[in-house]
Amino acid sequence: MIKIYTTAVCPYCKMAKQYFEKNKINFEEANVESDAQAREEMFQKSHQMGVPVIDIDGEIVVGFDRSAIEKLLKARS
Amino acid sequence: MSAARSGRARLAYRNFMYDLIIVGGGPAGVAAGIYAARKKIKSTIILESFGGQSLVSAGIENWIGTKSVSGFDFSQMLEAHLRAQEGIDIFDGDLVVKVEKEGDSFKVMTRDGKALEARTILVASGSKRRKIGVPGEAEFEGRGVAYCSTCDAPIFKDKDVAVIGGGNAGLETVVDLFAYASKIYLLEFGEALKGDPITQEKIKAHPKTEIILNAKTLEVLGDQFVTGLKYEDRKSGENKELKVGGVFVEIGSIPNADFVAGLVSVNKAGEIIVDHRTQESSLEGVWAAGDVTDVLYKQNNISAGDAIKAVLSIYDYLNKK
Numbered sequence: 494m495i496k497i498y499t500t501a502v503c504p505y506c507k508m509a510k511q512y513f514e515k516n517k518i519n520f521e522e523a524n525v526e527s528d529a530q531a532r533e534e535m536f537q538k539s540h541q542m543g544v545p546v547i548d549i550d551g552e553i554v555v556g557f558d559r560s561a562i563e564k565l566l567k568a569r570s
Numbered sequence: 571m572s573a574a575r576s577g578r579a580r581l582a583y584r585n586f587m588y589d590l591i592i593v594g595g596g597p598a599g600v601a602a603g604i605y606a607a608r609k610k611i612k613s614t615i616i617l618e619s620f621g622g623q624s625l626v627s628a629g630i631e632n633w634i635g636t637k638s639v640s641g642f643d644f645s646q647m648l649e650a651h652l653r654a655q656e657g658i659d660i661f662d663g664d665l666v667v668k669v670e671k672e673g674d675s676f677k678v679m680t681r682d683g684k685a686l687e688a689r690t691i692l693v694a695s696g697s698k699r700r701k702i703g704v705p706g707e708a709e710f711e712g713r714g715v716a717y718c719s720t721c722d723a724p725i726f727k728d729k730d731v732a733v734i735g736g737g738n739a740g741l742e743t744v745v746d747l748f749a750y751a752s753k754i755y756l757l758e759f760g761e762a763l764k765g766d767p768i769t770q771e772k773i774k775a776h777p778k779t780e781i782i783l784n785a786k787t788l789e790v791l792g793d794q795f796v797t798g799l800k801y802e803d804r805k806s807g808e809n810k811e812l813k814v815g816g817v818f819v820e821i822g823s824i825p826n827a828d829f830v831a832g833l834v835s836v837n838k839a840g841e842i843i844v845d846h847r848t849q850e851s852s853l854e855g856v857w858a859a860g861d862v863t864d865v866l867y868k869q870n871n872i873s874a875g876d877a878i879k880a881v882l883s884i885y886d887y888l889n890k891k
Binding site for chain 1: 619621625626628640641642645663682711712713714716718720721722723724725727795
């Protein structure tokens with residue numbers, strides 16, 4: 494499962510979402526601005542407060558780090 | 571994965587000589603790409619992402635022809651305009667790590683292992699954020715120390731925060747935080763704020779802001795997350811502490827010129843010295859434009875204009891050879 498923790502205006506969150514959309518990979522989005530539970534979950538998983546945080550099957554990527562994401566996706570397929 | 575990133579594309583370009591390689595995807599790089607394509611210069615552009623440093627701006631209100639545009643939309647506008655051109659190879663998501671001179675031409679190496687050759691280079695790689703370099707800054711990065719208010723301001727809801735730097739970026743960060751933080755301390759090293767007066771007025775009028783001038787940041791304090799900030803009042807010499815849950819750092823930038831280190835002349839700040847008539851660097855065949863250069867004013871509109879100047883100069887150079 495892929496989950497992206499975002500805030501509304503964050504450009505790197507938009508880039509991350511666009512990346513998964515372009516590559517036709519399903520993901521779930523959690524807005525940490527409006528959803529306090531998602532915010533807590535993001536802190537727990539990433540031990541930090543910056544967005545985006547991308548959870549790919551339990552592996553955590555902080556920020557839109559394209560090469561890290563590509564590596565995890567490759568290992569997945 | 572795009573074709574440009576596959577091994578096949580890499581092989582196809584082996585021993586292929588471009589006339590021009592553009593490095594960078596901000597307003598300078600993209601303007602150069604568009605002009606180079608329209609001049610039918612055999613060119614390629616290598617960029618990490620579109621939009622340059624303005625990508626993280628909540629709103630750009632001085633890009634001529636556009637009343638207001640978010641940094642993200644700005645990056646998409648640049649990308650769409652460049653992709654509408656024919657005859658320019660775009661390698662995005664990659665980063666130039668080294669440029670070498672080989673006889674009359676240049677070899678450009680990238681992080682992903684590409685090696686491309688060209689007769690001329692245009693460096694439009696912009697600049698990156700300067701860090702304060704005080705104890706606690708690196709330790710608490712992402713744990714209260716933040717560099718992107720457009721991204722992270724909402725996470726500091728109902729918290730007291732400090733913004734370091736009284737230039738435009740610092741002022742805009744304060745504005746981004748109005749909707750979320752309960753109190754915002756703006757710390758400026760000098761005797762006065764430096765950003766645009768129109769934004770200064772906006773933040774001075776806001777009840778959440780407290781401006782602290784002559785403040786030298788000494789340390790970011792915290793346990794698991796940031797809990798405070800220690801600074802020196804440069805007037806009295808006294809050390810003071812603020813209780814804050816977040817620290818946003820906006821103290822200017824450092825040019826991204828490492829990959830041409832030793833090739834071209836740079837000034838004390840590390841900016842590439844150019845001839846401001848043509849944008850040529852000290853080394854024949856290498857031009858530079860935008861924030862990576864010693865241009866006096868770092869502005870999107872100026873970067874685009876300077877890059878266009880560079881491409882026209884490169885066009886003349888290539889035709890003379």
